[in-house]
Amino acid sequence: MSSAVGTPAPGAVQPMVKAEGVHKSFGHVEVLKGIDLEVAPREVMCIVGPSGSGKSTFLRCINHLERINAGRLWVNGHLVGYREKGGRLHELRDSEVAAQRRDIGMVFQRFNLFPHMTALENVIEAPIQVKGVRRAEARERGAALLERVGLADRVHNYPNQLSGGQQQRVAIARALAMEPQLMLFDEPTSALDPELVGEVLDVMRGLATDGMTMVVVTHEMGFAREVGDTLVFMDDGVIVESGDPRSVLTDPQHERTRSFLSKVL
């Protein structure tokens, strides 16, 4: 089991993710209005909140798919997207940003599998193209990963020949193939039929048990309560409240949290 309390022992370990006053605007619309949080290694953090509160945007900032306007964001001690030199921030080159992203896996709401590649080809693409892993070795490891997510008999299927739940499990295997230190999930089960949600959550539960650090945007309160170490409630670009999932869910301190939970529970 990972630590039951959300905040890790102070000063002991470097946080996997650290955000300080993260702001993000699209044009004149401020979507993130100062986000501060820390995710410890092996921690599972679940983020919940109403639609449009900036959950996806924050997740995308963590692997620099979005560029933040103010504040600082570190992953594993490295500033995301910038280098600090002589008291100034310097933008990283495309290749350096790409290198940072290798250690961060991301799973999308709409799977975003490569439709022109089989399940196995999806999984081995990045190891071969990015890490230069030999093809035979990548295939062996890819097959093992697909077996781990319960798709040993679907390796040669194209995404359009798979159910939504199977596609999402391939997407998880694809992210895991890069051996990331951190996994980001953006509503991984929201596009699935209800009876397919369980199989994806099972895989994620297994990852958590194996000690993967995970940030999960989700509406699955049951998963947050069972698997999450921390629950963060976001609304309108700020963190309203965070803490142990059980206490946040059963005894929310803020009115906004209460009203949100009353709608989704």
Next chain:
Amino acid sequence: MPDTSTTPAPPEQIRAVPVRHPGRWIASAVIAVLAAMFVHMLATNEVFQWDFMVDNMSSDPVLKGARTTLVMTVLAMAIGILLGIVLAVMRLSANPVVSGAAWVYIWFFRAIPRIVLLFFSASLGALYSTYELGFPFDQQIMDLFGFEGDWRFLSLDGNDIFRGFVAGLLGLTLSEGAYAAEIVRAGIQSVDPGQVEAAQALGMSRGKTMRRIVLPQAMRVIIPPMGNETIAMLKDTSLLIAVPVTNELNFQLRAIGSRTFQVIPMAVASILWYLALASLLMIGQHFLEKRFSRGFGNRETRQQRAARRARDVGSTH
């Protein structure tokens, strides 16, 4: 109450009187008669000179001409598409100078008729008699510092390079690049942006994302219009007379026709040749489409079939 002890009787099959379509029968009859008249005309009209046509359409200069036409088509399309990909990527660039330059190129070369371009590219030898490769404004810079001489490493005779096949290829390629650029751009834009994000999230570089993820999916959208382009190019090789390139199919067939005063047989020979070459290119297109539709149809792949058979065999034990 129906008798439940025996199996229920199968439902009575419907044997309805089908709707009559007299119009279809009349239309078919009319078409049949017209076709028969056409064949009769081909067979009986002496002007066609079928023996003469067959002999001449497979003569040596015609075969060479067909080869030139096909090689020119394939080369102009291949280089034109490469140029088009570069222009399309430039056009989608965030840098306004880069995208503007691509826009100007496309604007210019789409507006100019190919026959004008071909004529112009054949006249480049008259514009400058030698073409040199070197440092831009080298002489001006040398002058500025009071030196003599220049920085040039390659010098070509303009009249030597810009003629015949090369001039023709240049004109057709420049023109094709502009059309291909728009087709490729539409193809790239048809790919779900989520695909690029997924590739980036995996740490793939921009170039790899384009080559491995975006372009292969864009091909599905690109190939059909590019097939049209290829066939249009095949036909436009007959414009090479403007260069002039004379060892090309249409010119050779027409030359035989006017030399022997058998214009109609050789015109028919042209039709047959272009039909044959276009069909050849369409076969190529068919296989390309099949290759790039992987993962979009619902066909079982060879590997899947093998896996299924292995499963089936396993389950019978």
